[in-house]
Amino acid sequence: MSDLVYGDVTTVAIPTVVTERLTLRAIRAGDLDASAAMWADPKFMEYLGGPADRQSAWRNIMQSLGHWALWGYGLWTVVENATGDVVGRAGLWNEPGWPGVEAAWFIASSRWGRGYAPEAAEASIRFAFDNVGVDRVVSVIDADNAKSVRVAGKVGETRDHTEFLHGKHQVVYAITRDEWEAAQGRGAT
Ligand SMILES: CC(C)(COP(=O)(O)OP(=O)(O)OC[C@H]1O[C@@H](n2cnc3c(N)ncnc32)[C@H](O)[C@@H]1OP(=O)(O)O)[C@@H](O)C(=O)NCCC(=O)NCCS
Numbered sequence: 001m002s003d004l005v006y007g008d009v010t011t012v013a014i015p016t017v018v019t020e021r022l023t024l025r026a027i028r029a030g031d032l033d034a035s036a037a038m039w040a041d042p043k044f045m046e047y048l049g050g051p052a053d054r055q056s057a058w059r060n061i062m063q064s065l066g067h068w069a070l071w072g073y074g075l076w077t078v079v080e081n082a083t084g085d086v087v088g089r090a091g092l093w094n095e096p097g098w099p100g101v102e103a104a105w106f107i108a109s110s111r112w113g114r115g116y117a118p119e120a121a122e123a124s125i126r127f128a129f130d131n132v133g134v135d136r137v138v139s140v141i142d143a144d145n146a147k148s149v150r151v152a153g154k155v156g157e158t159r160d161h162t163e164f165l166h167g168k169h170q171v172v173y174a175i176t177r178d179e180w181e182a183a184q185g186r187g188a189t
Pocket of ligand 1: 118
C-alpha cells in the first residue's frame with residue numbers, strides 16, 4: 001500500500017487515558033488471564049470468529065502491542081476505575097487495506113450494558129482526532145452485531161458503506177472530524 005510508512009517508529013510511549021469510569025492503559029503481559037477469559041467466552045466471541053484459546057489471546061496481546069510500535073497508536077487495555085479490574089480492550093486499529101483508522105471496542109460480557117464501550121470509544125475517537133491527525137475515524141462492524149452497531153450510533157458514527165474485510169462483508173461506520181466537533185459543540189460527550 002503506497003500510503004504505508006515503514007520503519008519510522010521503533011519505540012513508542014503508550015499514553016494512559018482516564019475517563020469518568022475507565023482507564024485506558026498500555027496492554028501488559030499480566031493481562032493474559034483477563035484476555036484469555038474474554039477469548040474463551042462464546043458470547044464475547046460471537047462475531048469475532050468464535051471462542052479462541054489462551055495462545056490466541058497471547059498472540060493477540062503481542063499483535064496489539066506491535067501495532068503501537070508500528071503506527072504510534074493502537075488498542076489499550078480497559079480497566080474499570082471502581083474495581084481495578086480489566087474489563088476489555090479498546091482503541092485504534094489500522095492495517096494494510098483497511099478503510100481508515102478504526103475505533104474498535106471489546107468489553108467483557110460481565111460488564112455489558114453499562115455504556116463502557118461508548119465511553120472508551122469516545123476517548124479513542126478524541127485521541128485519533130487530537131493525536132493521530134486523521135480527519136475521519138471508521139469502525140468495521142459485522143452487520144449482525146447489533147450491540148456494536150448501537151455503540152457506533154451512540155458515538156455519532158453513521159453507516160458509510162459495506163466492504164469485504166477479513167473474509168466477510170462488513171459495514172463500515174464513520175465519523176468525520178467536522179461531525180465530531182459539531183457533536184461536541186452540542187454538548188455531546
Ligand atoms: C459491542 C460491545 C462492545 C458493547 O459494549 P457495552 O459496553 O455493553 O455497550 P453499551 O452498554 O453501550 O450497550 C450497547 C448495546 O448492547 C446491547 N446490550 C447491552 N447489554 C447487553 C446484554 N447484557 N446482553 C445483550 N445485549 C446487551 C444493547 O442493545 C445496548 O444498546 P442500548 O444501550 O441501546 O440498550 C460488547 O457487546 C462487546 O464487547 N461484544 C463482544 C466484542 C465485539 O463484538 N466487539 C465489537 C466488534 S466490531
